[in-house]
Amino acid sequence: MISVKLPTLLRGHAGGRPEVQSEGGSLGELLENLERRYPGLTDGLRDGRGLRRHVNVYVNGEDVRYTGGLDTSLGEGDTVMILPAVAGG
Amino acid sequence: MTEPRFTEEQVLRYARHIFLPQLGAEGQGRLADGSVLVIGAGGLGSPVAMYLAAAGVGRIGLLDFDKVDVTNLQRQLLHDTDDVGRPKVESGRERLLDLNPTIEVVAHDTPLTSQNAFQIFEPYDVIVDGTDNFPVRYLANDASQILGKPLVYGSIYQFEGQASVFLPGREHPCYRCLFPEPPPPGTVPSCAEAGVLGVLPGIVGSIQATEAIKLVAGIGEPLAGRLLLLDALAMEFRTMNLRWDPACPVCGEEPSVTELIDYEAFCGLTPGEAPPEAERAPEVAS
DSSP, rough: OOOEEOHHHHHHGGTSSSEEEEEEEBBHHHHHEEEEEEETTTTGGGGGTTOOOOOOETTTTTTTTGGGGGBOOOOOOOOOEEEEEBBBB | OOOOOOHHHHHHHHHHTTOTTTTHHHHHHHHOOOEEEEEEOSSTHHHHHHHHHHOOOOOOEOOOOOOOOOOTTTTTOOGGGGTTSSBHHHHHHHHHHOOOTTEEEEEEEEEETTTTTTHHTTTSSSEEEESHHHHHHHHHHHHHHHHTTOOOEEEETTTTEEEEEEEESSSOOOHHHSSSSSSOTTTSHHHHHHOOOHHHHHHHHHHHHHHHHHHHOOOOOOBBEEEEEEEETTTEEEEOOOOOTTTTTSSSSSSSOHHHHHHHHTTOOOOOOOOOOHHHHHTTTT
C-alpha cells in the first residue's frame, strides 16, 4: 500500500480524508487508481504534458519533477504528498 | 558597523533583544538601520508588520490598495472595528506607530504593478510577500530576483500554510523553481470563497516576520532552499527541501525573464478584465 497525503484543496474528492491508501507501480498508475476510486481527485493534477506545473508531488520527500515525473516508480510503504500552489494571504 | 545610537528608552524597549547573545546591541542596530517592504496589509501582512515594528526595524513599507472591510477583522490585526472603510495602509501605519513611534512607516497606497515594482522595491533590504493572488506573487518574485533582494514568502489556504525564503542569485530556488506556472484561473478558491482560519495567517506571518528579522539582523540560517508546510487541523509542521531549477526562467542558468512581464496574462487573465473572484478577492489580502 502507498499512503497519499492530500491537500485540503483536494480532500473534498475523497470524502474529506486527509490521507488515502492506494497502489501503483508508478506515480502515473497510482493517480489512475486514485481517479477510479475518487473521481475528480486527480483531474486538476495532470494535463497532456504530464503533471501540471503548479502542482508538486513528493515521493518520500523527493520532488518527482527530478525523479521521472509520472514515471517515478513506487513501492510498498512509499509516502506520496500532493502540494498545489495556493495564494491566500 | 554603525555604532548603535539608542536612547535610554530604546535600550529598555529592546532590552530582551539586546540580552540575546546572537543579536545583542549590534544586531539591534542592524534592525534599526534595516528596511522591509510588506506587500499586503492583510492576514499575513498584519503579524509581519506588527512584529517588525515591535522589533524596531527602522523603516517598514506597507503596500496595499484596499480598504478595511468588516470581514477582515477576524484575522487582520492591523485594523480595528473603527477602521472599516479606511485605506488599509493608513490604519496599518497608525497601528504600527502606536506600537513603536521610534520607527518610520511608509504607506504605499497602490496596487503592485510591473510599472511600479522596481521603484517601490528599490529602497528596501528585504521584501515580504503577504499578498493574496498569483499575479502579484510572480511579480514580487521576479522583481526581487532581478533586483537581487531576498523575498520572504508565505501563503495560506483554509487551515494550511506555506513559508519559505527565496534568496537572489543562482543556486537558490525561487518561487518559480517551486511552482513554475500558476494554476488555471479560478481553480484555486480564494480565502473569500473557501474561508480561512483567522489565526492561520498569524502563525505563517509570524514565521515570515522571524525570517525577515533574521535576514535584516544577519543571524541564523534563513528558511532558504526549504519549504515549511503547516497543517493547522492536524497541527503538523513539515519541511520539504527545494531545488534550484537550472532551467528557471528567472534565476536559472539562462534566464529568459530579465524584465517584468504582464503577470495577469501569465496567470491566464485578460489584462484590463476583472479577474475571477478566486484570483482577485481584494478584501482577502488580505
